[in-house]
Amino acid sequence: MAITPQTHTTNVTSPAATTHVVTKPAGTTDGDVLWLVVANNGNNPLTAPGATNWTQDISQIGGTNPLLQTFFLVCGAGEPASWTFTGASAIRGSVCRRYSGVDNTTPRDITSSTNSGLVAGGATITALSVTTVTNGCEIVVGAGFAGMYMLHRLRDQG
Numbered sequence: 001m002a003i004t005p006q007t008h009t010t011n012v013t014s015p016a017a018t019t020h021v022v023t024k025p026a027g028t029t030d031g032d033v034l035w036l037v038v039a040n041n042g043n044n045p046l047t048a049p050g051a052t053n054w055t056q057d058i059s060q061i062g063g064t065n066p067l068l069q070t071f072f073l074v075c076g077a078g079e080p081a082s083w084t085f086t087g088a089s090a091i092r093g094s095v096c097r098r099y100s101g102v103d104n105t106t107p108r109d110i111t112s113s114t115n116s117g118l119v120a121g122g123a124t125i126t127a128l129s130v131t132t133v134t135n136g137c138e139i140v141v142g143a144g145f146a147g148m149y150m151l152h153r154l155r156d157q158g
Helices: none
Strands: 004-023 033-041 055-061 067-074 082-100 113-115 138-143 149-154
Touching: 004 033
Parallel strands: none
Antiparallel strands: 004 082, 033 067, 033 082, 055 067, 113 149, 138 149
16 A cells, blocks of 8 residues: 555644644544654754653754654544643644555654754755665655754555
């Protein structure tokens, strides 16, 4: 089965707060994989809500102090309509993307990679080279403040 990007949600916390609510994308079902990228205005990381299976993938500081974090979740039956992440007070924005066809046992093909650096004018981010281990992977990029980005390779069920 091929990996297929599905619906997504965007979530914003402004003014600054100690919680960040992430809404479940429409149509999410048992076996889908959610990939969440959070941009924090300040070095104030979030912690995934307790009693959930969210896994933090990367936490990367770039520029002066903005922070980009990624999490993933293999969805089970009865996932809630939203999750509340906690951390120090900050303005945050996030995107939560739903994928179908991702291997639920080993969702990531290899360890994710990061890069950080200021980009003149914020117009272009140049990615590092990408090599997948397994055929049929989906390469996912998350970008945020100060030219930071993260590369993820989702492994398909095939």
